[in-house]
Amino acid sequence: MFSLNKLLVFVMLVRVTFASCKGNTGLTQMVTYVKRHPDWTRENFWAYWQTQHAPKVVPLATYFNITRYQQVQVGGQILPTKPGSETLASNELVEFDGIAMFLYESPDILTAMLSHPYYLEVVEPDEHNFIDKEAYGGGMVATFVGTHIEAVDRAKDVWVGNSKTRAEYRELFASYL
Numbered sequence: 241m242f243s244l245n246k247l248l249v250f251v252m253l254v255r256v257t258f259a260s261c262k263g264n265t266g267l268t269q270m271v272t273y274v275k276r277h278p279d280w281t282r283e284n285f286w287a288y289w290q291t292q293h294a295p296k297v298v299p300l301a302t303y304f305n306i307t308r309y310q311q312v313q314v315g316g317q318i319l320p321t322k323p324g325s326e327t328l329a330s331n332e333l334v335e336f337d338g339i340a341m342f343l344y345e346s347p348d349i350l351t352a353m354l355s356h357p358y359y360l361e362v363v364e365p366d367e368h369n370f371i372d373k374e375a376y377g378g379g380m381v382a383t384f385v386g387t388h389i390e391a392v393d394r395a396k397d398v399w400v401g402n403s404k405t406r407a408e409y410r411e412l413f414a415s416y417l
Contacts, residue, residue, distance in 0.1 A: 269388035273336035275375040308343035323383040
């Protein structure tokens with residue numbers, strides 16, 4: 241069953257992370273490595289996540305002006321971390337079966353979204369269907385939060401760095417053509 245205490249701890253950790261990021265102008269990105277329920281194959285997990293869970297998340301995310309919600313269908317192993325922490329929770333690799341990414345303007349938006357009744361009554365209970373809630377972090381085996389910096393978007397250079405540096409590397413690249 242969902243624990244409001246777990247949500248509050250998560251939100252507090254996220255807020256602590258952002259306190260050290262003040263002054264950055266980029267959006268905030270949360271990347272979470274997700275472990276599938278042990279009764280599911282990876283392919284069934286991916287299919288459910290994409291076709292059944294995502295439609296439940298979309299109205300909530302759009303209501304809170306989440307800039308981007310993405311699912312990456314990939315598996316592997318990672319060292320577990322607590323949400324909002326750069327410190328390893330263990331030196332033992334854990335398996336993951338997908339990556340969820342949220343892009344948003346401020347931690348307050350994520351906090352509001354994760355405490356909204358729709359999340360608590362519809363989205364979070366659905367996670368128990370396909371996520372291994374017995375795994376480390378309730379199935380969210382590693383979560384990283386940081387400032388999102390755009391460099392290329394839709395095959396266009398959107399990097400906002402020094403124009404002299406940009407010109408230097410464009411010229412160097414052109415010498416390889």
